[in-house]
Amino acid sequence: xxxxxxxxxxxxxxxxxxxxxxxxxxxxxxxxxxxxxxxxxxxxxxxxxxxxxxxxxxxxxxxxxxxxxxxxxxxxxxxxxxxxxxxxxxxxxxxxxxxxxxxxxxxxxxxxxxxxxxxxxxxxxxxxxxxxxxxxxxxxxxxxxxxxxxxxxxxxxxxxxxxxxxxxxxxxxxxxxxxxxxxxxxxxxxxxxxxxxxxxxxxxxxxxxxxxxxxxxxxxxxxxxxxxxxxxxxxxxxxxxxxxxxxxxxxxxxxxxxxxxxxxxxxxxxxxxxxxxx
Amino acid sequence: xxxxxxxxxxxxxxxxxxxxxxxxxxxxxxxxxxxxxxxxxxxxxxxxxxxxxxxxxxxxxxxxxxxxxxxxxxxxxxxxxxxxxxxxxxxxxxxxxxxxxxxxxxxxxxxxxxxxxxxxxxxxxxxxxxxxxxxxxxxxxxxxxxxxxxxxxxxxxxxxxxxxxxxxxxxxxxxxxxxxxxxxxxxxxxxxxxxxxxxxxxxxxxxxxxxxxxxxxxxxxxxxxxxxxxxxxxxxxxxxxxxxxxxxxxxxxxxxxxxxxxxxxxxx
Numbered sequence: 352x353x354x355x356x357x358x359x360x361x362x363x364x365x366x367x368x369x370x371x372x373x374x375x376x377x378x379x380x381x382x383x384x385x386x387x388x389x390x391x392x393x394x395x396x397x398x399x400x401x402x403x404x405x406x407x408x409x410x411x412x413x414x415x416x417x418x419x420x421x422x423x424x425x426x427x428x429x430x431x432x433x434x435x436x437x438x439x440x441x442x443x444x445x446x447x448x449x450x451x452x453x454x455x456x457x458x459x460x461x462x463x464x465x466x467x468x469x470x471x472x473x474x475x476x477x478x479x480x481x482x483x484x485x486x487x488x489x490x491x492x493x494x495x496x497x498x499x500x501x502x503x504x505x506x507x508x509x510x511x512x513x514x515x516x517x518x519x520x521x522x523x524x525x526x527x528x529x530x531x532x533x534x535x536x537x538x539x540x541x542x543x544x545x546x547x548x549x550x551x552x553x554x555x556x557x558x559x560x561x562x563x564x565x566x567x568x569x570x571x572x573x574x575x576x577x578x579x580x581x582x583x584x585x586x587x588x589x590x591x592x593x594x595x596x597x598x599x600x601x602x603x604x605x606x607x608x609x610x611x612x613x614x615x616x617x618x619x620x621x622x623x624x625x626x627x628x629x
Numbered sequence: 630x631x632x633x634x635x636x637x638x639x640x641x642x643x644x645x646x647x648x649x650x651x652x653x654x655x656x657x658x659x660x661x662x663x664x665x666x667x668x669x670x671x672x673x674x675x676x677x678x679x680x681x682x683x684x685x686x687x688x689x690x691x692x693x694x695x696x697x698x699x700x701x702x703x704x705x706x707x708x709x710x711x712x713x714x715x716x717x718x719x720x721x722x723x724x725x726x727x728x729x730x731x732x733x734x735x736x737x738x739x740x741x742x743x744x745x746x747x748x749x750x751x752x753x754x755x756x757x758x759x760x761x762x763x764x765x766x767x768x769x770x771x772x773x774x775x776x777x778x779x780x781x782x783x784x785x786x787x788x789x790x791x792x793x794x795x796x797x798x799x800x801x802x803x804x805x806x807x808x809x810x811x812x813x814x815x816x817x818x819x820x821x822x823x824x825x826x827x828x829x830x831x832x833x834x835x836x837x838x839x840x841x842x843x844x845x846x847x848x849x850x851x852x853x854x855x856x857x858x859x860x861x862x863x864x865x866x867x868x869x870x871x872x873x874x875x876x877x878x879x880x881x882x883x884x885x886x887x888x889x890x891x892x893x894x895x896x897x
Contacts, residue, residue, distance in 0.1 A: 362803065363703070366698045366701060366703055367703070367704075369694075369695075369698060370695070370698060370699070370703070370709045373695060373709075373713060374709060374712040374713065376771070377712055377713055377715060377716050377771075377774075377775070378712060378715075380716075380724065380727050380728065380731065380771070381715075381716075381719075383727055383730075383731060383737065384723070384727045387730075398740070399730070399735070399736055399737045399740055400737050400740050400741055400744075462888070465888065465891075466884050466888065467634050469825075469828050469880065469883075469884050469887065470634060470638075470877070470880065470884070471828075471831075471832030471833060471854075471876060471877070471880050473832060473835065473854045473857055473858070473873065473876065474637075474638075474641060474832075474857075474873040474874070474876055474877040474880070475634065475637035475638065475641065475873075476857070476858075476861065476869075476873070477637075477640075477641055477644060477857075477861055477866055477869050477870050477873060478636065478637035478640035478641050478644060478870075479637050480861075481640070481644075481866075482636070482637075482640075501634065505634075558718055561720065562719075562720040562721060562722070562836075564721070564722050564835065564836045564839065565835045565836070565839075565854070565858065568839075568858075569858070569861070580720055580722040580723075580836075583722050583723060583726060584722060584726075584839065584840055587726050587729070587840060594730050597726060597730075598726070598727060598730070601723035601726050601727060602723075604720055604722075604723045605719055605720065605723050608718055608719055608720065609715075609719070612715065612718050616711055619714075619718060620714060620779050623717070623718070623776065623779075624776070624779055624780050624783060
């Protein structure tokens with residue numbers, strides 16, 4: 352009995368040690384970004400591993416007041432909000448029609464969405480770029496908003512129709528038998544029930560758009576129209592010998608995501624793993 | 630959807646048979662494909678994607694180990710899980726830039742190694758043509774690991790507790806319980822995640838490569854996405870399109886596989 356208990360303690364301790372090592376590895380690069388952003392470039396060049404013993408806000412201030420970062424951040428906000436709003440709205444209606452309307456081919460519609468979810472965007476890049484050039488949208492935020500919306504919709508439909516299937520059909524039937532039209536049912540019954548699911552969907556899509564690089568890099572090529580991620584890669588090339596400054600930009604790009612994560616963790620986990628759910 | 634996918638999917642196939650600028654396309658048949666297939670830089674790109682495939686078993690194995698430990702009703706498990714998941718939601722671009730500094734010749738990793746007297750292990754992680762793609766793989770694992778952990782933890786939680794209980798009463802040890810009882814039960818999820826991660830490393834690693842190595846040194850850490858991007862930036866739209874079509878072909882096979890695995894999972 353005694354050895355069994357000691358075995359248990361050793362096991363629990365080694366499990367904690369294992370998890371702590373993993374967590375330190377997960378957190379160290381974040382600490383590196385945050386601490387380096389607060390150090391002067393001279394101190395960093397002397398010793399990249401050092402602790403920010405004389406923290407300075409110089410790099411952050413530089414980023415916020417002397418570099419185009421605020422503009423790029425604003426662009427990213429605009430792009431994220433518009434494409435997520437359009438795709439969520441569209442997906443709510445489409446999934447509602449597919450699940451409760453049962454139009455012909457509704458199951459093919461949903462499984463097509465599942466397949467399109469994993470089409471690599473890079474394969475669509477060239478034709479979309481040509482299209483944007485033809486329609487004069489290159490270097491305008493609309494170009495990426497349109498493309499992102501299109502790319503988001505399949506996942507959004509898949510996610511929302513998965514959720515709608517959990518709403519008991521009797522609820523809808525009861526309402527329609529009392530004479531409520533499909534739009535009234537949608538507005539009065541389905542929408543109020545979908546609050547948490549919609550929020551999850553919005554969070555996941557927002558993260559995706561905020562973090563996207565390749566399309567933004569190709570479609571938005573002038574200084575004023577860049578998104579934040581595309582802008583960051585510019586800094587990386589421009590300030591090769593000023594790591595703290597570049598990392599100050601990286602820190603500012605991460606902060607909104609971390610804030611969102613800390614405020615709604617369970618939504619993240621649920622939403623990001625939805626593609627793989629039962 | 631028809632616009633965002635249908636139109637470009639048809640167009641990209643058509644483009645792949647043309648050369649020259651998109652404003653004055655010339656029909657060249659299969660010449661783009663022939664050109665790409667005989668380009669050593671393209672071979673290197675495919676090879677690098679294949680090397681990145683090695684990250685999948687590492688990620689799944691490590692993720693499974695962490696999930697099994699977390700599943701042991703360990704104290705503070707939820708906190709561990711949220712820390713491990715955090716990297717997955719962060720922008721790969723910002724993370725990649727940070728790693729490009731950490732891994733520099735005079736970066737944090739090498740400085741620390743030298744200080745520990747392990748200077749012999751210090752490497753030019755991103756500038757060495759053999760190591761660059763390995764470093765990229767390391768960053769991919771670092772960021773994607775949390776996803777595997779969360780997926781596996783959820784799958785383990787959904788298992789009926791009776792089987793594990795029965796095994797314990799029958800005297801199964803810890804390792805036996807994990808490997809013989811728990812892991813086989815979540816096998817379908819492991820397979821599905823494996824397919825998804827394969828799709829990810831074949832077609833969704835542009836961010837990492839672009840900010841870590843930009844495909845270099847030379848073409849040594851180029852991947853197919855980067856090859857497409859480079860041909861496209863050089864104005865060879867036809868070349869870019871033909872590689873895109875090949876990538877799409879590979880992805881389609883994998884997508885078919887993922888739908889099939891999904892159906893198997895649903896059937897159980």
